[in-house]
Amino acid sequence: MSNFNAKSICILGRQPALGLAELESLYGSDHLEPLGPQAARLDIEAGDINFMRLGGTIKVAKILIDLPTTNWSKIEDYLVKNVPLHLRHLPVGKFTLGISAYGLEVKPDIINKTTLKIKKQVRESGRPMRVVPNKEAALNSAQVLHNSLVRRGGWELLLIGSGQRTTLAQTLFVQDIESYGARDQARPKRDARVGMLPPKLAQIIINLAVGRAENEEWRIENEERIPNSQFPIPNSKIRVLDPFCGTGVILQEALLMGYGAIGTDLEPKMVEYSKANLDWLKNRYPDIAGYEVQACDATSHKWAKPIDAVASETYLGRPLTAAPAAAKLAEIVRDVNTILEKFLKNLAPQLKAGAPISLAVPAWRGNSDNLTHLPLIDRISNLGYTLVEFKNASPAELIYFREGQTVARELLVLRKS
Numbered sequence: 001m002s003n004f005n006a007k008s009i010c011i012l013g014r015q016p017a018l019g020l021a022e023l024e025s026l027y028g029s030d031h032l033e034p035l036g037p038q039a040a041r042l043d044i045e046a047g048d049i050n051f052m053r054l055g056g057t058i059k060v061a062k063i064l065i066d067l068p069t070t071n072w073s074k075i076e077d078y079l080v081k082n083v084p085l086h087l088r089h090l091p092v093g094k095f096t097l098g099i100s101a102y103g104l105e106v107k108p109d110i111i112n113k114t115t116l117k118i119k120k121q122v123r124e125s126g127r128p129m130r131v132v133p134n135k136e137a138a139l140n141s142a143q144v145l146h147n148s149l150v151r152r153g154g155w156e157l158l159l160i161g162s163g164q165r166t167t168l169a170q171t172l173f174v175q176d177i178e179s180y181g182a183r184d185q186a187r188p189k190r191d192a193r194v195g196m197l198p199p200k201l202a203q204i205i206i207n208l209a210v211g212r213a214e215n216e217e218w219r220i221e222n223e224e225r226i227p228n229s230q231f232p233i234p235n236s237k238i239r240v241l242d243p244f245c246g247t248g249v250i251l252q253e254a255l256l257m258g259y260g261a262i263g264t265d266l267e268p269k270m271v272e273y274s275k276a277n278l279d280w281l282k283n284r285y286p287d288i289a290g291y292e293v294q295a296c297d298a299t300s301h302k303w304a305k306p307i308d309a310v311a312s313e314t315y316l317g318r319p320l321t322a323a324p325a326a327a328k329l330a331e332i333v334r335d336v337n338t339i340l341e342k343f344l345k346n347l348a349p350q351l352k353a354g355a356p357i358s359l360a361v362p363a364w365r366g367n368s369d370n371l372t373h374l375p376l377i378d379r380i381s382n383l384g385y386t387l388v389e390f391k392n393a394s395p396a397e398l399i400y401f402r403e404g405q406t407v408a409r410e411l412l413v414l415r416k417s
Protein backbone atom coordinates (compact mmCIF):
# COMPACT_ATOMS: atom_id res chain seq x y z
CA MET A 1 0.00 0.00 0.00
CA SER A 2 2.86 2.38 0.85
CA ASN A 3 4.31 2.77 -2.69
CA PHE A 4 0.98 2.81 -4.41
CA ASN A 5 0.31 6.24 -5.91
CA ALA A 6 -3.50 6.24 -5.88
CA LYS A 7 -5.14 8.86 -8.10
CA SER A 8 -8.72 7.73 -8.51
CA ILE A 9 -11.46 5.76 -6.83
CA CYS A 10 -14.03 3.43 -8.35
CA ILE A 11 -17.19 2.80 -6.35
CA LEU A 12 -18.24 -0.73 -7.18
CA GLY A 13 -21.70 -2.11 -7.93
CA ARG A 14 -23.95 -4.52 -6.04
CA GLN A 15 -21.50 -7.41 -6.37
CA PRO A 16 -18.16 -5.66 -5.79
CA ALA A 17 -16.01 -8.70 -6.74
CA LEU A 18 -17.39 -8.53 -10.29
CA GLY A 19 -16.34 -4.88 -10.53
CA LEU A 20 -12.88 -5.65 -9.13
CA ALA A 21 -12.33 -8.50 -11.61
CA GLU A 22 -13.44 -6.21 -14.44
CA LEU A 23 -11.01 -3.44 -13.41
CA GLU A 24 -8.23 -5.98 -12.96
CA SER A 25 -8.92 -7.34 -16.42
CA LEU A 26 -8.80 -3.89 -18.02
CA TYR A 27 -6.03 -2.20 -16.06
CA GLY A 28 -4.00 -5.01 -14.48
CA SER A 29 -3.79 -5.98 -10.81
CA ASP A 30 -0.72 -3.74 -10.24
CA HIS A 31 -2.84 -0.68 -10.95
CA LEU A 32 -5.57 -1.19 -8.37
CA GLU A 33 -6.14 -1.91 -4.73
CA PRO A 34 -9.45 -2.66 -2.99
CA LEU A 35 -10.46 0.09 -0.57
CA GLY A 36 -12.99 -1.14 1.97
CA PRO A 37 -15.72 -3.50 0.80
CA GLN A 38 -17.22 -1.33 -1.97
CA ALA A 39 -14.43 0.61 -3.62
CA ALA A 40 -11.08 0.32 -5.36
CA ARG A 41 -8.19 2.80 -5.65
CA LEU A 42 -6.38 3.05 -8.97
CA ASP A 43 -3.07 4.68 -9.87
CA ILE A 44 -4.67 5.98 -13.07
CA GLU A 45 -6.12 9.49 -13.42
CA ALA A 46 -9.93 9.43 -13.10
CA GLY A 47 -10.24 11.19 -16.46
CA ASP A 48 -8.25 8.38 -18.12
CA ILE A 49 -10.61 5.66 -16.94
CA ASN A 50 -12.89 4.54 -19.73
CA PHE A 51 -15.98 4.74 -17.56
CA MET A 52 -18.58 4.21 -20.28
CA ARG A 53 -17.53 0.62 -20.78
CA LEU A 54 -17.49 -0.39 -17.11
CA GLY A 55 -20.45 -2.51 -16.01
CA GLY A 56 -19.31 -3.15 -12.44
CA THR A 57 -18.37 0.41 -11.38
CA ILE A 58 -21.04 2.96 -10.49
CA LYS A 59 -18.94 6.06 -9.80
CA VAL A 60 -15.43 7.21 -10.70
CA ALA A 61 -13.85 9.95 -8.59
CA LYS A 62 -10.55 11.76 -8.42
CA ILE A 63 -8.73 11.57 -5.11
CA LEU A 64 -8.33 14.94 -3.39
CA ILE A 65 -6.68 13.98 -0.11
CA ASP A 66 -6.22 11.19 2.42
CA LEU A 67 -7.33 12.16 5.92
CA PRO A 68 -5.67 10.32 8.84
CA THR A 69 -8.97 9.67 10.64
CA THR A 70 -12.32 7.92 10.36
CA ASN A 71 -13.92 10.08 13.04
CA TRP A 72 -16.83 11.98 11.48
CA SER A 73 -16.53 15.10 13.61
CA LYS A 74 -12.89 15.48 12.52
CA ILE A 75 -13.91 14.86 8.91
CA GLU A 76 -16.64 17.47 9.33
CA ASP A 77 -14.15 20.01 10.71
CA TYR A 78 -11.99 19.46 7.64
CA LEU A 79 -14.89 19.88 5.22
CA VAL A 80 -16.40 22.94 6.92
CA LYS A 81 -13.02 24.67 6.78
CA ASN A 82 -11.85 23.56 3.33
CA VAL A 83 -14.91 23.37 1.07
CA PRO A 84 -15.55 27.17 1.26
CA LEU A 85 -11.84 27.81 0.53
CA HIS A 86 -11.89 25.67 -2.60
CA LEU A 87 -15.20 27.08 -3.77
CA ARG A 88 -13.61 30.52 -4.04
CA HIS A 89 -11.73 29.28 -7.12
CA LEU A 90 -14.93 28.40 -8.97
CA PRO A 91 -16.74 30.90 -11.19
CA VAL A 92 -19.58 32.67 -9.40
CA GLY A 93 -23.03 31.21 -9.88
CA LYS A 94 -25.33 28.51 -8.59
CA PHE A 95 -23.65 25.69 -6.77
CA THR A 96 -24.92 22.32 -5.50
CA LEU A 97 -23.11 20.07 -3.04
CA GLY A 98 -23.72 16.41 -2.21
CA ILE A 99 -21.82 14.17 0.19
CA SER A 100 -21.57 10.37 0.10
CA ALA A 101 -19.96 8.29 2.83
CA TYR A 102 -18.78 4.69 2.37
CA GLY A 103 -17.36 2.42 5.06
CA LEU A 104 -17.79 5.07 7.77
CA GLU A 105 -19.99 4.89 10.83
CA VAL A 106 -22.17 7.87 10.12
CA LYS A 107 -25.95 8.16 9.79
CA PRO A 108 -27.64 10.18 7.02
CA ASP A 109 -28.98 12.82 9.46
CA ILE A 110 -25.44 13.47 10.73
CA ILE A 111 -24.24 13.95 7.15
CA ASN A 112 -27.17 16.31 6.56
CA LYS A 113 -26.05 18.38 9.56
CA THR A 114 -22.55 18.55 8.10
CA THR A 115 -23.77 19.70 4.68
CA LEU A 116 -25.90 22.37 6.35
CA LYS A 117 -22.87 23.63 8.31
CA ILE A 118 -20.88 23.83 5.08
CA LYS A 119 -23.78 25.64 3.40
CA LYS A 120 -23.89 28.19 6.21
CA GLN A 121 -20.15 28.88 5.92
CA VAL A 122 -20.35 29.22 2.16
CA ARG A 123 -23.37 31.54 2.35
CA GLU A 124 -21.52 33.76 4.81
CA SER A 125 -18.89 34.26 2.14
CA GLY A 126 -21.70 35.59 -0.10
CA ARG A 127 -22.23 32.58 -2.32
CA PRO A 128 -25.62 30.84 -2.73
CA MET A 129 -25.44 27.11 -2.31
CA ARG A 130 -27.88 24.21 -2.46
CA VAL A 131 -27.26 20.87 -0.79
CA VAL A 132 -28.65 17.44 -1.69
CA PRO A 133 -30.16 15.79 1.39
CA ASN A 134 -28.98 12.26 2.19
CA LYS A 135 -31.55 9.52 2.65
CA GLU A 136 -28.75 6.99 2.92
CA ALA A 137 -25.08 7.47 3.80
CA ALA A 138 -24.31 7.55 0.07
CA LEU A 139 -26.27 9.30 -2.70
CA ASN A 140 -27.45 6.98 -5.46
CA SER A 141 -26.71 7.45 -9.16
CA ALA A 142 -30.10 9.06 -9.84
CA GLN A 143 -29.56 11.68 -7.11
CA VAL A 144 -26.10 12.51 -8.42
CA LEU A 145 -27.35 12.81 -12.01
CA HIS A 146 -30.61 14.67 -11.35
CA ASN A 147 -28.92 17.23 -9.13
CA SER A 148 -26.20 17.77 -11.76
CA LEU A 149 -23.43 16.96 -9.29
CA VAL A 150 -21.06 15.85 -12.04
CA ARG A 151 -21.58 19.00 -14.13
CA ARG A 152 -20.16 22.50 -13.73
CA GLY A 153 -21.62 24.09 -10.63
CA GLY A 154 -21.93 20.81 -8.75
CA TRP A 155 -19.78 18.60 -6.55
CA GLU A 156 -20.31 15.20 -5.07
CA LEU A 157 -17.71 14.59 -2.40
CA LEU A 158 -17.01 10.97 -1.52
CA LEU A 159 -15.62 9.96 1.85
CA ILE A 160 -14.38 6.39 1.90
CA GLY A 161 -13.22 5.03 5.21
CA SER A 162 -10.80 2.10 5.43
CA GLY A 163 -8.62 1.13 8.41
CA GLN A 164 -7.55 4.34 10.16
CA ARG A 165 -7.92 6.58 7.11
CA THR A 166 -10.56 8.30 5.04
CA THR A 167 -10.06 9.12 1.39
CA LEU A 168 -11.76 12.29 0.14
CA ALA A 169 -12.56 12.26 -3.56
CA GLN A 170 -14.68 14.15 -6.07
CA THR A 171 -16.96 12.26 -8.43
CA LEU A 172 -16.28 12.81 -12.15
CA PHE A 173 -18.51 10.13 -13.65
CA VAL A 174 -21.64 8.42 -12.45
CA GLN A 175 -23.42 5.52 -14.09
CA ASP A 176 -25.87 6.71 -16.71
CA ILE A 177 -28.96 4.81 -15.59
CA GLU A 178 -31.09 6.32 -18.33
CA SER A 179 -28.79 5.14 -21.09
CA TYR A 180 -28.68 1.63 -19.60
CA GLY A 181 -32.48 1.64 -19.37
CA ALA A 182 -32.84 2.77 -22.98
CA ARG A 183 -30.36 0.16 -24.20
CA ASP A 184 -32.26 -2.51 -22.33
CA GLN A 185 -35.92 -1.58 -22.79
CA ALA A 186 -36.14 0.42 -25.99
CA ARG A 187 -34.67 -2.32 -28.21
CA PRO A 188 -37.28 -3.45 -30.72
CA LYS A 189 -36.93 -7.20 -29.98
CA ARG A 190 -36.86 -8.70 -26.52
CA ASP A 191 -37.58 -12.23 -25.40
CA ALA A 192 -38.27 -13.11 -21.78
CA ARG A 193 -37.93 -16.83 -22.55
CA VAL A 194 -34.20 -16.64 -23.30
CA GLY A 195 -33.81 -14.38 -20.27
CA MET A 196 -32.85 -10.75 -20.11
CA LEU A 197 -29.15 -10.18 -19.87
CA PRO A 198 -28.62 -6.79 -18.16
CA PRO A 199 -26.35 -4.56 -20.32
CA LYS A 200 -24.07 -3.99 -17.31
CA LEU A 201 -23.45 -7.71 -16.95
CA ALA A 202 -22.86 -7.95 -20.71
CA GLN A 203 -20.17 -5.25 -20.35
CA ILE A 204 -18.51 -7.16 -17.51
CA ILE A 205 -18.51 -10.41 -19.53
CA ILE A 206 -16.89 -8.64 -22.51
CA ASN A 207 -14.34 -6.78 -20.37
CA LEU A 208 -13.28 -9.99 -18.63
CA ALA A 209 -12.27 -11.36 -22.03
CA VAL A 210 -11.31 -8.52 -24.31
CA GLY A 211 -9.85 -6.07 -21.84
CA ARG A 212 -7.20 -8.54 -20.90
CA ALA A 213 -6.22 -9.48 -24.45
CA GLU A 214 -6.20 -5.95 -25.70
CA ASN A 215 -4.43 -4.54 -22.70
CA GLU A 216 -1.61 -7.03 -22.70
CA GLU A 217 -0.88 -6.54 -26.37
CA TRP A 218 -1.17 -2.80 -25.93
CA ARG A 219 0.99 -2.77 -22.82
CA ILE A 220 3.88 -4.45 -24.59
CA GLU A 221 3.80 -1.82 -27.32
CA ASN A 222 3.18 1.18 -25.07
CA GLU A 223 4.98 0.32 -21.83
CA GLU A 224 6.40 3.81 -21.34
CA ARG A 225 2.98 5.50 -21.61
CA ILE A 226 1.44 3.58 -18.74
CA PRO A 227 -0.35 4.65 -16.65
CA ASN A 228 -1.22 8.06 -18.05
CA SER A 229 -2.93 7.16 -21.27
CA GLN A 230 -6.44 6.05 -21.72
CA PHE A 231 -6.57 2.37 -22.31
CA PRO A 232 -7.74 0.06 -23.77
CA ILE A 233 -7.23 1.39 -27.27
CA PRO A 234 -10.27 2.97 -28.86
CA ASN A 235 -11.21 1.85 -32.40
CA SER A 236 -9.81 -1.57 -31.87
CA LYS A 237 -9.72 -4.08 -34.72
CA ILE A 238 -10.85 -6.84 -32.38
CA ARG A 239 -14.00 -8.76 -33.28
CA VAL A 240 -16.01 -10.37 -30.51
CA LEU A 241 -17.86 -13.64 -31.16
CA ASP A 242 -21.01 -14.57 -29.24
CA PRO A 243 -21.93 -18.14 -30.24
CA PHE A 244 -25.23 -18.08 -28.24
CA CYS A 245 -26.23 -14.56 -29.24
CA GLY A 246 -29.95 -14.65 -28.34
CA THR A 247 -31.37 -11.15 -28.78
CA GLY A 248 -27.86 -9.69 -29.09
CA VAL A 249 -27.17 -7.87 -25.81
CA ILE A 250 -23.49 -8.90 -25.79
CA LEU A 251 -23.16 -7.96 -29.47
CA GLN A 252 -24.74 -4.57 -28.78
CA GLU A 253 -22.42 -3.77 -25.87
CA ALA A 254 -19.35 -4.98 -27.81
CA LEU A 255 -20.28 -2.64 -30.68
CA LEU A 256 -20.76 0.27 -28.28
CA MET A 257 -17.24 -0.38 -26.95
CA GLY A 258 -15.86 -0.03 -30.46
CA TYR A 259 -15.40 -3.70 -31.37
CA GLY A 260 -16.69 -5.63 -34.33
CA ALA A 261 -19.31 -8.28 -33.48
CA ILE A 262 -20.19 -11.73 -34.80
CA GLY A 263 -23.22 -13.51 -33.42
CA THR A 264 -24.57 -16.99 -34.04
CA ASP A 265 -27.54 -18.80 -32.50
CA LEU A 266 -29.32 -22.09 -33.10
CA GLU A 267 -32.75 -20.47 -33.47
CA PRO A 268 -33.43 -18.48 -36.67
CA LYS A 269 -35.89 -16.35 -34.68
CA MET A 270 -33.12 -15.25 -32.33
CA VAL A 271 -30.89 -14.40 -35.28
CA GLU A 272 -33.68 -12.27 -36.72
CA TYR A 273 -34.13 -10.56 -33.31
CA SER A 274 -30.41 -9.85 -32.97
CA LYS A 275 -30.30 -8.40 -36.49
CA ALA A 276 -33.30 -6.16 -35.82
CA ASN A 277 -31.78 -4.98 -32.53
CA LEU A 278 -28.37 -4.25 -34.07
CA ASP A 279 -29.92 -2.43 -37.05
CA TRP A 280 -31.81 -0.29 -34.51
CA LEU A 281 -28.51 0.36 -32.69
CA LYS A 282 -26.78 1.30 -35.97
CA ASN A 283 -29.51 3.85 -36.59
CA ARG A 284 -28.84 5.48 -33.24
CA TYR A 285 -25.04 5.12 -33.38
CA PRO A 286 -24.04 5.21 -37.07
CA ASP A 287 -20.31 4.95 -36.22
CA ILE A 288 -20.36 1.45 -34.73
CA ALA A 289 -18.19 -1.21 -36.37
CA GLY A 290 -19.52 -3.97 -38.62
CA TYR A 291 -21.57 -6.93 -37.38
CA GLU A 292 -22.75 -10.27 -38.76
CA VAL A 293 -25.40 -12.60 -37.37
CA GLN A 294 -26.09 -16.11 -38.58
CA ALA A 295 -28.10 -19.21 -37.59
CA CYS A 296 -25.99 -22.22 -36.64
CA ASP A 297 -25.31 -24.77 -33.95
CA ALA A 298 -22.48 -23.79 -31.60
CA THR A 299 -21.66 -27.46 -30.96
CA SER A 300 -20.60 -28.06 -34.58
CA HIS A 301 -20.22 -24.77 -36.51
CA LYS A 302 -16.92 -23.61 -38.00
CA TRP A 303 -16.77 -19.83 -37.59
CA ALA A 304 -14.98 -17.58 -40.05
CA LYS A 305 -11.46 -16.79 -38.84
CA PRO A 306 -9.93 -15.04 -37.07
CA ILE A 307 -11.85 -15.32 -33.80
CA ASP A 308 -10.15 -12.70 -31.61
CA ALA A 309 -12.25 -13.11 -28.48
CA VAL A 310 -15.33 -14.99 -27.35
CA ALA A 311 -17.82 -13.40 -24.96
CA SER A 312 -21.16 -15.01 -24.29
CA GLU A 313 -24.00 -15.68 -21.96
CA THR A 314 -24.37 -19.30 -23.05
CA TYR A 315 -27.35 -21.59 -23.04
CA LEU A 316 -28.62 -21.55 -19.44
CA GLY A 317 -31.09 -24.45 -19.61
CA ARG A 318 -34.77 -23.95 -19.06
CA PRO A 319 -35.85 -20.99 -16.92
CA LEU A 320 -36.74 -22.04 -13.36
CA THR A 321 -38.77 -20.18 -10.78
CA ALA A 322 -37.95 -22.55 -7.91
CA ALA A 323 -35.27 -25.12 -7.12
CA PRO A 324 -36.37 -28.42 -8.76
CA ALA A 325 -36.27 -31.83 -7.08
CA ALA A 326 -32.83 -33.47 -7.04
CA ALA A 327 -33.52 -35.93 -9.89
CA LYS A 328 -34.94 -33.19 -12.10
CA LEU A 329 -32.01 -30.88 -11.38
CA ALA A 330 -29.55 -33.67 -12.21
CA GLU A 331 -31.26 -34.09 -15.59
CA ILE A 332 -31.16 -30.35 -16.36
CA VAL A 333 -27.50 -30.10 -15.35
CA ARG A 334 -26.61 -33.13 -17.50
CA ASP A 335 -28.38 -31.69 -20.56
CA VAL A 336 -26.79 -28.24 -20.33
CA ASN A 337 -23.39 -29.73 -19.54
CA THR A 338 -23.56 -31.96 -22.64
CA ILE A 339 -24.31 -29.00 -24.92
CA LEU A 340 -21.68 -26.70 -23.42
CA GLU A 341 -18.99 -29.35 -23.31
CA LYS A 342 -19.62 -30.14 -26.97
CA PHE A 343 -19.47 -26.41 -27.74
CA LEU A 344 -16.12 -25.98 -25.93
CA LYS A 345 -14.66 -29.03 -27.71
CA ASN A 346 -15.83 -27.64 -31.07
CA LEU A 347 -14.45 -24.17 -30.33
CA ALA A 348 -10.97 -25.08 -28.99
CA PRO A 349 -9.30 -26.12 -32.28
CA GLN A 350 -10.64 -22.96 -33.96
CA LEU A 351 -8.83 -20.60 -31.57
CA LYS A 352 -5.25 -19.38 -31.43
CA ALA A 353 -3.33 -20.28 -28.28
CA GLY A 354 -3.98 -17.60 -25.65
CA ALA A 355 -7.29 -16.46 -27.16
CA PRO A 356 -9.53 -15.01 -24.44
CA ILE A 357 -12.96 -16.45 -23.68
CA SER A 358 -15.44 -15.16 -21.13
CA LEU A 359 -18.64 -17.10 -20.59
CA ALA A 360 -21.61 -16.77 -18.28
CA VAL A 361 -22.73 -20.34 -17.66
CA PRO A 362 -25.52 -21.48 -15.35
CA ALA A 363 -25.07 -22.53 -11.71
CA TRP A 364 -28.21 -23.63 -9.84
CA ARG A 365 -29.04 -22.37 -6.37
CA GLY A 366 -30.72 -24.87 -4.05
CA ASN A 367 -33.02 -24.13 -1.12
CA SER A 368 -30.19 -23.80 1.39
CA ASP A 369 -28.18 -21.49 -0.88
CA ASN A 370 -25.93 -24.36 -1.99
CA LEU A 371 -24.78 -24.17 -5.60
CA THR A 372 -24.68 -26.87 -8.25
CA HIS A 373 -21.94 -26.14 -10.79
CA LEU A 374 -21.53 -27.51 -14.29
CA PRO A 375 -19.34 -30.64 -14.09
CA LEU A 376 -17.32 -29.47 -17.13
CA ILE A 377 -15.68 -26.76 -15.00
CA ASP A 378 -13.57 -29.41 -13.25
CA ARG A 379 -12.43 -30.77 -16.61
CA ILE A 380 -11.68 -27.45 -18.25
CA SER A 381 -7.97 -28.19 -18.83
CA ASN A 382 -8.83 -31.49 -20.57
CA LEU A 383 -11.06 -29.50 -22.91
CA GLY A 384 -8.10 -27.35 -24.03
CA TYR A 385 -8.53 -24.27 -21.82
CA THR A 386 -6.87 -22.66 -18.82
CA LEU A 387 -8.93 -20.93 -16.16
CA VAL A 388 -7.84 -17.31 -15.61
CA GLU A 389 -7.42 -16.35 -11.96
CA PHE A 390 -7.96 -12.90 -10.51
CA LYS A 391 -5.99 -11.47 -7.61
CA ASN A 392 -8.99 -9.52 -6.32
CA ALA A 393 -11.86 -11.97 -6.89
CA SER A 394 -12.11 -15.69 -6.15
CA PRO A 395 -13.99 -18.02 -8.53
CA ALA A 396 -16.74 -18.37 -5.90
CA GLU A 397 -17.31 -14.59 -6.06
CA LEU A 398 -17.63 -14.49 -9.85
CA ILE A 399 -21.24 -15.60 -9.74
CA TYR A 400 -23.94 -13.12 -10.68
CA PHE A 401 -27.37 -13.57 -9.16
CA ARG A 402 -30.35 -11.67 -7.89
CA GLU A 403 -32.22 -12.53 -4.72
CA GLY A 404 -34.76 -15.28 -5.36
CA GLN A 405 -33.20 -16.43 -8.65
CA THR A 406 -32.66 -20.18 -9.05
CA VAL A 407 -30.40 -20.00 -12.09
CA ALA A 408 -27.32 -17.92 -11.30
CA ARG A 409 -24.69 -17.02 -13.89
CA GLU A 410 -21.20 -18.26 -13.16
CA LEU A 411 -18.53 -16.28 -14.97
CA LEU A 412 -15.78 -18.43 -16.47
CA VAL A 413 -12.79 -16.58 -17.82
CA LEU A 414 -10.63 -18.85 -19.94
CA ARG A 415 -7.69 -18.86 -22.29
CA LYS A 416 -7.17 -21.31 -25.08
CA SER A 417 -4.23 -23.43 -23.85
Ligand SMILES: C[S@@+](CC[C@H](N)C(=O)[O-])C[C@H]1O[C@@H](n2cnc3c(N)ncnc32)[C@H](O)[C@@H]1O
Pocket residue numbers: 194195197202242243244245246247248249250251264265266267270296297298299312313314315316339
Ligand atom coordinates in the same frame (compact mmCIF):
# COMPACT_ATOMS: atom_id res chain seq x y z
C1 LIG B 1 -29.43 -17.12 -22.57
S1 LIG B 1 -29.57 -16.94 -24.28
C2 LIG B 1 -28.21 -15.93 -24.70
C3 LIG B 1 -28.42 -14.44 -24.55
C4 LIG B 1 -27.39 -13.64 -25.30
N1 LIG B 1 -26.01 -13.96 -24.89
C5 LIG B 1 -27.59 -12.15 -25.29
O1 LIG B 1 -26.61 -11.42 -25.22
O2 LIG B 1 -28.74 -11.70 -25.42
C6 LIG B 1 -29.10 -18.53 -24.85
C7 LIG B 1 -29.25 -18.73 -26.35
O3 LIG B 1 -28.58 -19.95 -26.68
C8 LIG B 1 -29.21 -20.46 -27.85
N2 LIG B 1 -28.79 -21.85 -28.03
C9 LIG B 1 -29.14 -22.96 -27.33
N3 LIG B 1 -28.49 -24.03 -27.80
C10 LIG B 1 -27.67 -23.61 -28.79
C11 LIG B 1 -26.72 -24.23 -29.66
N4 LIG B 1 -26.47 -25.54 -29.61
N5 LIG B 1 -26.06 -23.46 -30.55
C12 LIG B 1 -26.29 -22.14 -30.63
N6 LIG B 1 -27.18 -21.51 -29.86
C13 LIG B 1 -27.86 -22.22 -28.95
C14 LIG B 1 -30.69 -20.24 -27.59
O4 LIG B 1 -31.42 -20.19 -28.81
C15 LIG B 1 -30.67 -18.88 -26.87
O5 LIG B 1 -30.94 -17.83 -27.74
